Amino acid sequence: MRCFTHPGRVRRRPTSARFDPAHFRRFYRLVGGGSVYIQWLVASPAIHQLFNPPQLEFSSMSSQRIVSVFGATGLQGGAIVDALLKEGTFVPRAISRNPDSLASKALKDRGVEVVKGDSLDKEGLIRALQGSEAVFAVTIPVFMHPNTEGKGEVVQGKNIVDAAKAVGVKFFIWSSLPSISKLSYGKYKRVIGYEEKEVVRKYLESSGMSHASVMVAGFLENLYTRPFMKATEGGYHIALPILKPTDLESFTWISRDLPAAVLGLLKNYSDPTKQINGKSYPVVTTTLQCAKLAELAGKAVGANVTFTTLPATGIPPMDEMLQAQAEYNGLYAATPVPNPELLALGVKFSTVEEFMEEALKPRFVQ
Template sequence: MTSRVVSVFGATGLQGGAVVDALLKDGTFVPRAITRDPESEASKKLKARGVEVVKADSIDKASLVAALRGSEAVFAVTLPVIPKTEGKGEDVQGKNIVDAAKEAGVKFFIWTSLPSLSEYTNGKYKNAIHFEDKQIVHDYLRSSGLAHATLLLPGFLENLWNLGNLKKTATGYTIAAPSFNATNIQDFIWIARDVPAAALALLRNYADPTKQVNGKTYSVVSVRLSYGKLAELTAKALGVEVTYTTGPPTGLLPVDEMWDALAEFGWYTSDTPAPNPDLVALGAKFSTVEDFLEAEVKPRFGN
């Protein structure tokens, strides 16, 4: 039987690594990790688990075509390039991956994306280049002729430690984020659980035309709450005081414009119920914030 290979970009990172884990556990598909450095420690750990690791650079389309040969599907994520480097931005990388997938005969393409904040805010905020570039790739993918689906991602709950949003204080902890006050509502996902759940649901159903997966954009939302409520639930999980405070700007214009835009205009996934019923209907099982706090925050921050 021919293996159903899913080539995964970002396999040594948070999103792609979680998808590789889910594919290995599920067993329906065989993950292939695409990386610039197959000899990195993270790559070696994947190899030790039996994962095929293939070298390719998203700036080099020829290397991508070779790496994607024999893949049934692609899970593609690119990292923000801030400040943007000419010829190496996410828009260039994403387009190269799309072109290579098409040339290699890939049957289905999953793109994790963000919307244009310039469009979302009617031109008020134009400098969040990581949003603009991902939207460019989304539009390019849509016009490519490849069967595909786009995952629109909100805030990452893992940023409590990855970005240091949860910090120790004399009496407990504080959560801080720029621009947002304690009552601003934000959409979140637990990346390590919810992105793989969505990706697997799409991979299992894309070939069934009755499911109408092709060409669709899915907002991956599992948690919707204010930062004040997040602090309250975190305090309950840890058994200590947890407060919320509005943090200072980051000093990076694209990132600060992102926070300002979302605080003023609301989260771009807010029209979608949490969890997304379309993904639930495809079999995706999403987590609650209580699940996340119990499994991830208590072991990291609990006494």
């Protein structure tokens, strides 16, 4: 009999005999159980197995609730892995194009299973996602070039969706973005990264899988990772193209609030009363004027921080994105902050002040 070793698959101990134990037991009663030969025969391992038929076994992975995470070495996926490890209900599996990279090895050192999977290789993804209960998927926006070579987000996202459906994934979380073309009634059409994510979201919707989408705003972490906040002679300034100090902009503390939202969805998706399936959830920590962002940063680091408007980049997708964000108050004005639907799932949001104190300040104050 063939043995399966995939996580969660049923295995049987192989047997070499087709002998019916019921027939042997009838023979045992007929000839008399006191016979020395019969006693020896029953004591033998082979016959013992006939009296004790093999039981179904489950592999050690069967009880684990595996969540396969794409982008696990990046900011979004990495935050999800961290949260899953800390919370403990689910077991993260990192899907990596290169499991031998330094970032992948760092995950392995923390006890994370790292599996090779390339979003351009659907068959490889099917192997990588075997045994997964859920998937968190994120792809990197291609702001500069449209999907002309078959390698853009639409191809990647559809491959991930197809692979997840093929292996029976129960819940799929897609890191999406709103369609700026739809929001602006066609005024801004060239923000490729946003539009391609929306195409994948619709494809996921048509797949029939239970799913939800999370939509983040500007990364607060970009203040120190890009960095948008730089030293000047009199302190610091936050410099962004197009956006003016009085413009409203939305921001997300990715490392804190995104995983909180994802955990809330994972814990509640199977409850039909929560009505999670098919919904898109903006995950926004704060919406505030750009000048206010600088003010709060200055308060945290104990220095003067100003907001500076830079010229347009000359890159149409990037410039249209920023123009739309300025015109539509950070793109998520229709959803209160924090998102009440996520609060109803038990998600606890942080505040921008907490971000400034816990994440920004240690990086600028020695």
